Amino acid sequence: MSASLAAGGSVMPRLRVRQLVAPxxxxxxxxxxxxxxxxxxxxxxxxxxxxxxxxxxxW
Structure with a gap:
């Protein structure tokens, strides 16, 4: 288990961020x-x- 998930935080995948930035x-x-x-x-x-x-x- 990764450290950020073990601490209870959620990590937004990089692909999801790109899907939000383009629109x-x-x-x-x-x-x-x-x-x-x-x-x-x-x-x-x-x-x-x-x-x-x-x-x-x-002018």
Missing amino acids: AVVAGLLAALLLAPEQPQAQADICQRHNGAAACRV
């Missing part, structure tokens, strides 16, 4: 694509909705 990374990428617009006009609209026009001039 979490995919979910994070999908959330970033859906929540962050890629069009500059959309970003400008969001900025101007919350700030003045002078604050949104970045």
Whole structure:
């Protein structure tokens, strides 16, 4: 019996961790694509909705 199991602790197998990390990374990428617009006009609209026009001039 291994030391960690003898002490009453549970050990998550490495394969299980990989099975959880991959979907979490995919979910994070999908959330970033859906929540962050890629069009500059959309970003400008969001900025101007919350700030003045002078604050949104970045070029």
